[in-house]
Amino acid sequence: MARAKALKSDISIEAVLEAALELFSSQGYGATSMRQIAEKASVSVGNIYHHFKNKEVIFQRLLDRYWEVVLDPKLKLNRIFSKAEFPDDLEDLAEAIEEVVNSHSRKILLIYVDVIEFRGAHIRKFYETMADRFAEKYGKNLSERRKKGELAGGDPLVGVMLAVRWFFYFFTVEKSFGVPMHFGMDNRQAIGEFIKIMRYGVLPRGNDDGQSQKLHG
Amino acid sequence: MARAKALKSDISIEAVLEAALELFSSQGYGATSMRQIAEKASVSVGNIYHHFKNKEVIFQRLLDRYWEVVLDPKLKLNRIFSKAEFPDDLEDLAEAIEEVVNSHSRKILLIYVDVIEFRGAHIRKFYETMADRFAEKYGKNLSERRKKGELAGGDPLVGVMLAVRWFFYFFTVEKSFGVPMHFGMDNRQAIGEFIKIMRYGVLPRGNDDGQSQKLHG
DNA sequence: CATAACAAACCGAACGTTCGTTTTGTAATT
DNA sequence: AATTACAAAACGAACGTTCGGTTTGTTATG
Known part of the structure; x- marks a missing residue:
């Protein structure tokens, strides 16, 4: 049976999305940098690009x-x-x-x-x-x-x-x-x-x- | 005796404001660059800074x-x-x-x-x-x-x-x-x-x- | 049980560009 | 002559993205 186990990567992805939501909604898209998202999500920039093709797909x-x-x-x-x-x-x-x-x-x-x-x-x-x-x-x-x-x-x-x-x-x-x-x-x-x-x-x-x-x- | 003469600089200022309005309203503030404004207004970047202290005062x-x-x-x-x-x-x-x-x-x-x-x-x-x-x-x-x-x-x-x-x-x-x-x-x-x-x-x-x-x- | 093998997750430096702003120097107006 | 208007080059910082390398977790093999 398929367990809905929470993978570690899911936590990172979730953190990135949450951070991006917070930043995009308070500063706009263009004014929010990937480094800001990475820092707020406690994740490296490289890791974000491992999970998301680019900035826009996050949005x-x-x-x-x-x-x-x-x-x-x-x-x-x-x-x-x-x-x-x-x-x-x-x-x-x-x-x-x-x-x-x-x-x-x-x-x-x-x-x-x-x-x-x-x-x-x-x-x-x-x-x-x-x-x-x-x-x-x-x-x-x-x-x-x-x-x-x-x-x-x-x-x-x-x-x-x-x-x-x-x-x-x-x-x-x-x-x-x-x-x-x-x-x-x-x-x-x-x-x-x-x-x-x-x-x-x-x-x-x-x-x-x-x-x-x-x-x- | 206040002259309402249109100075040449006024034309530049007007062009900058018009260009900035167009760009800010279609891309947002953070995603609009001073170079974009300058180009659209047919004015140099240096000239903009001669008339406006910084980007935000334009806004x-x-x-x-x-x-x-x-x-x-x-x-x-x-x-x-x-x-x-x-x-x-x-x-x-x-x-x-x-x-x-x-x-x-x-x-x-x-x-x-x-x-x-x-x-x-x-x-x-x-x-x-x-x-x-x-x-x-x-x-x-x-x-x-x-x-x-x-x-x-x-x-x-x-x-x-x-x-x-x-x-x-x-x-x-x-x-x-x-x-x-x-x-x-x-x-x-x-x-x-x-x-x-x-x-x-x-x-x-x-x-x-x-x-x-x-x-x- | 131990370990080799493999992939996914992750990091941080580096790339080439572009950013807002400043500096420097020249043309135009007064 | 003095001041304003303007252009071009230059500044350091920050941008989105890439990339080589390391860690972590799982699976297969002994």
């Missing part, structure tokens, strides 16, 4: 690992996607996305490194296929529910994509960029406001309130 | 120029801010932000370069002060209108910030990152869907089921 490998995470069907976010209960799942979506960003904030930064230094060469194709998969999985369920009148007019898929992208960007800026968005309120509160707007909009709903809509004077 | 200068653009009261976007007619101004906001991003897509990329390679060192303070200024300008007007019942409950400023950030991100990804978001629809249509959701939410409004989005012609 590529790191991006591949992020895709594995994001595409994992066991990921909570993906399970929410396949249930497709928008907009009831907005809170769950926010929580799951926060979890992804918190757990993989540095890997997410690599995407921006790729955009800046490689013109998005490594990630473009992936993003396109991912968007398609998402639309297929989530979209069918949604359009059915819309026919039943559970959702307002317009393409419901847009609403989900909009929210998902916004959540991702929100937490990425907060966590990966390290820039608190500070809408003048707590994080959780800001998410709550966003969800409220997504569901009900910012214009007052006329029915149960004495105030009826008096816009466009 | 800093470029970011400063972007702030000047964004803070200019004459900028259409800023004029919309000071009128604060949310959510009626959503279309105008989208258009103005698209204009800013289209006109300054490369400078916007510098922000991401700063985040990646300098941990946002150059931009952090600016963003904080800008958010405050925005909240002060736009916020007062909004809270008054909310008291008059023109807006739904919750902090109305969140809605504006939410929309503004989303528009910026949307156009930045489209134009600066060069990644078409392709929500399965036209750009203008996607913006329209977003605005509709912002105003009315995705849940159907009680008055007439499902078809309440007919106003705002």
Whole structure:
């Protein structure tokens, strides 16, 4: 039987990838040297080249690992996607996305490194296929529910994509960029406001309130 | 009697900044060399160092120029801010932000370069002060209108910030990152869907089921 | 059990280039 | 004449990568 024994070389490879992730995500690709990676990984430069053809395949490998995470069907976010209960799942979506960003904030930064230094060469194709998969999985369920009148007019898929992208960007800026968005309120509160707007909009709903809509004077 | 005469040296400085902007925004800071800048600007390396203390001040200068653009009261976007007619101004906001991003897509990329390679060192303070200024300008007007019942409950400023950030991100990804978001629809249509959701939410409004989005012609 | 044989893992010096910056000297402008 | 603008060469340091040699671990053989 095949044992999953941890080879010594695996430890080195892991150390190199971890060091490279740390450095690429905090300095960029071009500004990170192989010697820096070697030192941080407590490994010789020659050893790195024994395991990796060159600097770029290290970067590529790191991006591949992020895709594995994001595409994992066991990921909570993906399970929410396949249930497709928008907009009831907005809170769950926010929580799951926060979890992804918190757990993989540095890997997410690599995407921006790729955009800046490689013109998005490594990630473009992936993003396109991912968007398609998402639309297929989530979209069918949604359009059915819309026919039943559970959702307002317009393409419901847009609403989900909009929210998902916004959540991702929100937490990425907060966590990966390290820039608190500070809408003048707590994080959780800001998410709550966003969800409220997504569901009900910012214009007052006329029915149960004495105030009826008096816009466009 | 200040002459606005264009000195010859100004032409060199301008060429250097233009070349540096092009290179920094497409390769990142660390991966761009002074020799590359010099060649693209048709200027000698020594000449660059005659006008700029070092490489980093070139980068800093470029970011400063972007702030000047964004803070200019004459900028259409800023004029919309000071009128604060949310959510009626959503279309105008989208258009103005698209204009800013289209006109300054490369400078916007510098922000991401700063985040990646300098941990946002150059931009952090600016963003904080800008958010405050925005909240002060736009916020007062909004809270008054909310008291008059023109807006739904919750902090109305969140809605504006939410929309503004989303528009910026949307156009930045489209134009600066060069990644078409392709929500399965036209750009203008996607913006329209977003605005509709912002105003009315995705849940159907009680008055007439499902078809309440007919106003705002 | 001991050991020879072999490959994978690893190291660190060295290669040729290129880096950011400085120095030196000349042309242009004032 | 004095100062600014510019170009070219040169500096030491650092770059990505290569390479010869050593250590380590496993397998085969006695």
